[in-house]
Amino acid sequence: MTRALFVLIALLLTACSQNKSTSNLSKNSLEITENSIISLYDAFGENKEGLIKDFGFSCLIKYNGKTILFDGGTNADIFKNNVKTLKIDLKTVDFVVASHAHFDHINGFDYLLKVNPKVKIYFPFDLFWGANIPFDISGKDSTVVSTLEKRMQYFNGNFKDYHFNQTGRFWNANIEFIKENTEIEPGVKLITTTSEYMGYFNKYPSIDSYENCETHSAKFNGLKEISLSLQSEEGEVVIVGCSHSTVEKIISETKNYTHTNIGLVYGGYHLLPYDKDALVDLTKRLKNDLEVKKVAPAHCTGHLAFKMLLDEYKENYMFAGLGEVTKF
Numbered sequence: 487m488t489r490a491l492f493v494l495i496a497l498l499l500t501a502c503s504q505n506k507s508t509s510n511l512s513k514n515s516l517e518i519t520e521n522s523i524i525s526l527y528d529a530f531g532e533n534k535e536g537l538i539k540d541f542g543f544s545c546l547i548k549y550n551g552k553t554i555l556f557d558g559g560t561n562a563d564i565f566k567n568n569v570k571t572l573k574i575d576l577k578t579v580d581f582v583v584a585s586h587a588h589f590d591h592i593n594g595f596d597y598l599l600k601v602n603p604k605v606k607i608y609f610p611f612d613l614f615w616g617a618n619i620p621f622d623i624s625g626k627d628s629t630v631v632s633t634l635e636k637r638m639q640y641f642n643g644n645f646k647d648y649h650f651n652q653t654g655r656f657w658n659a660n661i662e663f664i665k666e667n668t669e670i671e672p673g674v675k676l677i678t679t680t681s682e683y684m685g686y687f688n689k690y691p692s693i694d695s696y697e698n699c700e701t702h703s704a705k706f707n708g709l710k711e712i713s714l715s716l717q718s719e720e721g722e723v724v725i726v727g728c729s730h731s732t733v734e735k736i737i738s739e740t741k742n743y744t745h746t747n748i749g750l751v752y753g754g755y756h757l758l759p760y761d762k763d764a765l766v767d768l769t770k771r772l773k774n775d776l777e778v779k780k781v782a783p784a785h786c787t788g789h790l791a792f793k794m795l796l797d798e799y800k801e802n803y804m805f806a807g808l809g810e811v812t813k814f
């Protein structure tokens with residue numbers, strides 16, 4: 487009897503100590519379960535030991551058995567620090583999405599590629615960062631070339647069908663440039679948009695051209711962007727980088743392509759430049775016209791839009807600060 491009691495107490499003690507060690511484990515290591523997003527790089531959030539805040543954007547997503555990295559932040563050292571602090575093994579990343587070619591979204595890839603050099607990266611079809619496109623180098627007066635000595639002609643005159651064959655920003659990386667909306671895995675879609683406000687001129691524009699951007703003669707290549715849309719029970723979960731194409735355009739394009747409602751929009755809404763009047767309209771349009779169920783604004787969304795989206799969405803506003811896990 488006494489021996490049975492002793493065994494029972496011993497068993498209870500063992501169970502208690504196991505529970506204790508399990509709870510300690512979950513406290514120290516981050517649980518990133520299926521259908522969740524963790525912020526790896528941002529300038530706001532709870533103060534969490536070891537994490538460094540900085541302006542830029544990166545997050546890691548677990549979806550359908552896949553680990554997806556979206557963007558890489560501004561500074562590769564800070565990105566490395568945050569990844570290590572959160573005990574994330576970048577070797578386990580299945581593929582990467584680069585939202586657009588701005589420094590605050592891609593510089594961390596220099597560290598990623600040291601750890602996982604051959605990981606697939608989906609990149610917008612952006613000439614200035616690696617896309618190989620045909621390029622007309624004949625110029626405006628096709629008759630003049632024959633008047634020049636061969637050594638003054640591009641490729642000694644053999645420039646027909648020339649196209650760039652550049653190594654791009656990430657030499658030897660496994661990059662696929664995405665031109666149009668694409669489903670890359672079941673339920674995983676890349677949404678392509680172009681910013682009408684940012685990009686590259688390839689001819690000096692006149693003063694007048696700036697004012698009449700739609701009609702000017704200087705050719706303007708809008709900035710190419712990719713957003714990531716994941717099918718979920720609550721609708722599409724859309725992850726945006728900096729929304730230079732405008733968050734509304736990205737949402738509309740996602741709805742057109744997926745024929746599904748929007749469950750959540752996570753990431754940079756790029757609303758920093760806008761005042762209160764503009765944001766009143768926008769927050770209402772997001773909720774009522776575009777029927778976005780939940781918002782998780784981050785990065786370039788801005789303090790004013792954080793506040794206004796919070797007031798509008800209340801319990802459907804998901805806090806997505808640095809190191810935070812957002813489930814969907």
Ligand SMILES: [Zn+2]
Pocket residue numbers: 586588728730
């Ligand atoms: Zn940007």
Ligand SMILES: [Zn+2]
Pocket residue numbers: 542543588590591727728754785786
């Ligand atoms: Zn940005």
